[in-house]
Amino acid sequence: MTPAEFPYNPYGVSRARFAVVPRVLVFVTRDDALLLLQRASHKKLWPGLYNPPGGHIERDETPDEAAVRELQEETGLQVQSLHLRGLLMAHAQNDLPGVVVFIYHAQAAGTLHKINDEGTPHWIPFAALDAIPTLPDFNQLRALVLEQPDFFTLYKIAHSDGSESVRVVYQRS
Amino acid sequence: MTPAEFPYNPYGVSRARFAVVPRVLVFVTRDDALLLLQRASHKKLWPGLYNPPGGHIERDETPDEAAVRELQEETGLQVQSLHLRGLLMAHAQNDLPGVVVFIYHAQAAGTLHKINDEGTPHWIPFAALDAIPTLPDFNQLRALVLEQPDFFTLYKIAHSDGSESVRVVYQRS
Numbered sequence: 001m002t003p004a005e006f007p008y009n010p011y012g013v014s015r016a017r018f019a020v021v022p023r024v025l026v027f028v029t030r031d032d033a034l035l036l037l038q039r040a041s042h043k044k045l046w047p048g049l050y051n052p053p054g055g056h057i058e059r060d061e062t063p064d065e066a067a068v069r070e071l072q073e074e075t076g077l078q079v080q081s082l083h084l085r086g087l088l089m090a091h092a093q094n095d096l097p098g099v100v101v102f103i104y105h106a107q108a109a110g111t112l113h114k115i116n117d118e119g120t121p122h123w124i125p126f127a128a129l130d131a132i133p134t135l136p137d138f139n140q141l142r143a144l145v146l147e148q149p150d151f152f153t154l155y156k157i158a159h160s161d162g163s164e165s166v167r168v169v170y171q172r173s
Numbered sequence: 174m175t176p177a178e179f180p181y182n183p184y185g186v187s188r189a190r191f192a193v194v195p196r197v198l199v200f201v202t203r204d205d206a207l208l209l210l211q212r213a214s215h216k217k218l219w220p221g222l223y224n225p226p227g228g229h230i231e232r233d234e235t236p237d238e239a240a241v242r243e244l245q246e247e248t249g250l251q252v253q254s255l256h257l258r259g260l261l262m263a264h265a266q267n268d269l270p271g272v273v274v275f276i277y278h279a280q281a282a283g284t285l286h287k288i289n290d291e292g293t294p295h296w297i298p299f300a301a302l303d304a305i306p307t308l309p310d311f312n313q314l315r316a317l318v319l320e321q322p323d324f325f326t327l328y329k330i331a332h333s334d335g336s337e338s339v340r341v342v343y344q345r346s
Binding site (some may be wrong): 062 | 182183184185186187188190191192193194195217218229230231232233234235236237256257258260262263264265269270271272273309324326328330331332333338340342344
């Protein structure tokens with residue numbers, strides 16, 4: 001590596017390597033309720049199902065910044081506190097990129113949007129969470145974020161033979 | 174999404190999105206020494222410099238599995254304990270992927286390889302670490318891994334205007 005290349009590729013990254021798309025997912029709680037977005041009926045993926053707000057991390061922002069932005073865009077709320085609780089790393093089959101999801105627990109202030117292009121935000125009482133249709137990973141992630149104290153990493157690896165590995169590791173300080 | 178698509182792209186990942194290449198970096202300590210690899214002189218990136226062992230996470234393995242494999246391949250040691258201490262996320266400029274590095278502290282047993290294609294492993298006494306040529310992020314990462322107890326996330330974002338954001342966030346349980 002020559003100094004002239006340094007600003008452009010300091011980590012020597014190759015486009016040919018397996019990569020993961022970075023995302024955020026934000027669990028916002030208030031009193032005994034969790035903020036979920038009911039996905040718009042026109043969404044190609046999971047129309048009508050409930051999931052916490054979130055989205056892609058852009059090239060010029062940190063995961064924290066993406067969490068603040070996505071929460072504002074999708075729900076209208078302003079983040080008051082933000083705590084990284086864990087990661088989900090999921091590898092896809094074939095030649096698709098995987099995902100790495102930075103998963104937050106947040107407190108937030110403000111009034112909910114009534115509706116937006118992504119869906120409609122709702123405060124769902126904890127007692128009602130089991131009764132609504134949610135995305136496949138939601139219940140496992142909810143337990144990891146809200147019902148245990150440790151930083152977690154959840155790995156889901158889809159192998160080429162069709163099997164899947166699922167593993168949770170807890171990082172205790 | 175139709176059920177038939179489910180096994181192939183469960184997270185609806187798009188190749189068009191910003192992605193990060195996942196890697197591991199493993200700080201192995203024994204008594205008062207740290208295991209470092211002196212990079213081979215034929216390496217295009219950072220020839221001759223010292224850095225902990227590590228490498229790419231492959232599609233079919235978790236970060237933990239990659240850490241165990243890379244340590245064995247590069248140094249000959251077998252992992253005895255492995256603790257995820259933090260993450261480095263670095264976004265490149267232009268249209269390159271970024272990197273996300275899972276950073277471990279490990280204990281390991283066995284006898285060091287004399288040399289291999291990646292370089293030569295050495296036990297470096299802590300007192301000598303400041304005297305050897307290391308990669309640019311090494312000193313900051315060493316302090317985060319070995320000199321403070323919390324899980325950390327280190328973000329380095331290269332912006333399109335040439336500026337760089339560097340931010341460390343600590344996650345206390």
